Amino acid sequence: MLFAFLCTDKPGHLNVRMETRPTHLEHLNKLNAEGTLKFAGPFLDDDGKPNGSLVVVEAADMAAARLIAEADPYYLAGLFEKVEVKAWNWVFNKPE
Known part of the structure; x- marks a missing residue:
């Protein structure tokens, strides 16, 4: 099953993001090498600076997905103000 991580950075924490990158x-x-990561990238503010992340992974269930989200160095460094983990269904433009 796929899960999307919608991560919002804490305001004023760009330095934490860059140091932990x-x-x-x-x-x-x-x-990615394990086949768990499907895609990922940062959200950008109006100035084009990263201010959050979107990460989509494959996991057995919600509990496993949350463990993956909480193992991210950004999470461990305290970068995120919040992290939403949502089950997700890839419908359009899914790679074969």
Whole structure:
């Protein structure tokens, strides 16, 4: 089952994002190599600066998806003001 992580950065925490980015990318690369990560990228503010994240993963259930979300270095560094984890159905333009 697919799960979308809708992550909102805490205001004024761009420095935390930038400092933690290398370990965050390592984490996503590991999930990608395992086949867990489907896609990911930052949300951008009006100035084009990152202010959140969208991450979609495949997991057995909501509990497993939450464990993945809470293992992200951004989460562990306290970057996010909130993280919503939602079951998601990929309907259009799904890769074969």
